[in-house]
Amino acid sequence: MITLVLGGDVNLHGRAKSAFGQLEPLLKGADVRFVNLEGPLEAATAEALTSAGIDVVSCASDASHPAATLGVLDQAGIAHCGAGANLDAAHAPAVVERSGKKVAFLAYTSLRLPGQVAQPAAPGIAQAFATTAYQPDPRVAEIPGRSPLVRTAPVPEHLDRLIADVKRAKAANDHVVVSMHWGLPGAEIAEYQVTYGRAAIDAGADLVAGHGPQTIQAVEVHRGRPILYSLGNLLADRPDGLLAGCMLGDEPRLELIPVRRTADGESQALAGDDADKVLRYVADVSALRATKVTVQAGIASVAVGA
Structure with missing residues (x-):
């Protein structure tokens, strides 16, 4: 088992x-620790x-200074994915080996600015973008002015590349984790998130970890594997997020601990009523996606592997 x-x-x-000092007991107890990095690194x-x-x-969410950031990470001995010197490098997995098992990490973004995307011979980030269309509300003929329905779908070639990346990584490694920078603030999950997330699991990913909306979103278990639509913030301008602990192997497990930024700019785990309030929200929005989340003593457990 890998934790x-x-x-x-x-x-x-x-x-x-x-x-991260207050989180060290939680972080240091794992075999592998992963976060999404936003902004340049020195x-x-x-x-x-x-x-x-x-x-x-993951470096897929910011490409303002990709070469400098990747250089700092290399010097620090921290593996990275989702950005690189060219398109193939941006789509290459970061592989970590523990206890004879290899875990491959892939990262993509659906949120990007012009000029950030990696090209065959130019640096940038790996994208998994989506198209947006507006469909008239079915009752607009009865009630003029009703808001249209927003329909989103993955860009086909981006979806195909992601699926191929996951299959290739799964063939060469024991486990695959896919990081997705996507979504809009709030509880609502866009259609394209569901399509990308489920496609990654179908292609062989053990886990999809989402972030980007700056808010916590639902967990969905698809074919026995979790899609964390948004972990929120671990250490950013908005305060709340989730720390996910996952065991990969024959008996996978997933637990969630809520975290919040302190007034001193550090991240700490919540406890008591504060923790339960956040986790009950996670349980409620996850139930809408047919996923059971059990909350007890400041920790949420998700039934996976079935």
Whole structure:
């Protein structure tokens, strides 16, 4: 069994190297630790990641200074995925080996600015973009002015590339984790998120970890494997997020612990009523996706592997 701890968005600008200090008991107990990195990274701020023992980061959510950030990560010994010197490098997995088992991490973004996307001979990020269309509400003939339905779908060639990436990574490694930077703030999950998430699981991913909306979203179990639609923030401008602990193997397990940024800019695990309030919300929105989340003593357990 391999134990993973996964966090959501992390922006280290202006943070102390002790930013994850209160989470160290949770982080250090895992075999592999993963977060999504937002914003450029410098050697000084990288100390916050190395002090916390972060093993792998996604760089797919920011490409403002890709070469410099990737260089700092390489120097710090932190594996990275989702960005690279060219298209193939951006789509290449970061592979971590523990106890004779290899875990491959792939990362993509559906949220990007022009010029950020990797090209065959130019640096950038790996994209999994979507199209947007507006469908008139079915009752608009009866009630003029009703808001249209928003329909989204993956860009076909991006979906095909993601599926091929996952299959290739699964063939060469024991486990595959897919990181997706996507979505809109709030509880509602866009159609394209569901399509990408389920396609990644169908292609062989053990887990899909989402982030980007700056809010917590539902968990869905698809074919016995979890899709975490948004872990929210681990260390960013908005306060709340989830820390996900996952065991990969014959008897997979998933647990969620709520975290919040303190007034000092550090991240801490919630407890008591504060924790239960966040986790009951997770249970409620996950139930809408036919997924049972059990909350007890500040920890949520998700039934996976069935």
